[in-house]
Amino acid sequence: MVAVAESQQMQDRESTNDGPTLATNRVIDVVVALLLLSVCAIVIFDSTRLGFSWREGEGPAPGYFPFYIAVILGIASFVNLFSALLGRGSGVIFVSLRPFGRVLAVLIPSICYVALIGGISLGPVAVPGLGIYVASCIFILAFMVVVGRENPLKALGVSVLVPVTLFFMFEKWFLVPLPKGPLEAWLGY
Numbered sequence: 001m002v003a004v005a006e007s008q009q010m011q012d013r014e015s016t017n018d019g020p021t022l023a024t025n026r027v028i029d030v031v032v033a034l035l036l037l038s039v040c041a042i043v044i045f046d047s048t049r050l051g052f053s054w055r056e057g058e059g060p061a062p063g064y065f066p067f068y069i070a071v072i073l074g075i076a077s078f079v080n081l082f083s084a085l086l087g088r089g090s091g092v093i094f095v096s097l098r099p100f101g102r103v104l105a106v107l108i109p110s111i112c113y114v115a116l117i118g119g120i121s122l123g124p125v126a127v128p129g130l131g132i133y134v135a136s137c138i139f140i141l142a143f144m145v146v147v148g149r150e151n152p153l154k155a156l157g158v159s160v161l162v163p164v165t166l167f168f169m170f171e172k173w174f175l176v177p178l179p180k181g182p183l184e185a186w187l188g189y
Contacts, residue, residue, distance in 0.1 A: 019097030028094045029084035033077045040074035043067070105147055113139040117179055131181025133163040 047063030119129030137159045144155035170176045
C-alpha cells in the first residue's frame with residue numbers, strides 16, 4: 001500500500017512538471033475500444049456480404065477469416081471497454097501537455113517529410129514530389145536547426161552529406177532505385 005502511495009505521489013510531481021493532463025488511460029482505453037469496435041462492425045458487415053461460411057469442396061468463403069478475426073477482436077474490445085468503464089486505470093495519466101508536445105515536434109516534421117518525398121495536393125495547393133534525397137536534405141537541415149538547435153553551417157553539411165551518401169549506397173552500390181524528384185532528373189539520374 002505504501003508503494004502505491006509513493007508511486008502516486010511521484011506521478012503527481014511528474015505531472016505538474018509536464019503541464020496539464022491531456023488524457024487519462026481510461027479515456028484512451030474507451031476511445032480505442034470504440035474505434036476498434038467500429039472497425040470490427042464494418043469488417044463483420046462486409047464479411048457477411050461476401051459470405052463467411054465454409055463451403056464444401058471449395059473451402060472458406062472470401063469473408064471467412066476476416067469475419068472470425070473481427071469477431072475475436074470485437075470481443076476483446078468489448079472486454080477492454082467494460083473494464084475501462086468500470087474504472088480500471090481511471091486516474092492514471094496517459095499523456096500530459098509537455099510530453100505530447102515533444103511527440104508532435106517529431107511527428108509533424110516526419111509527416112511533412114513524407115509529403116515532400118511524393119508530393120501532396122490539398123485542394124488548390126499542389127506541392128510536387130521532391131524525391132527522397134532532396135526531402136531528406138530539407139528534413140535533416142530543419143530538424144537539426146529547429147529541434148536540435150545545432151549550428152546552421154554544421155546542419156547544412158550533415159544535411160547534404162547524408163543524402164549524397166545514401167544516394168551512392170542505394171542507387172550505385174545496392175542498385176535499389178528510390179523515389180527521385182526534379183533535381184535528380186535535371187542532373188541526369
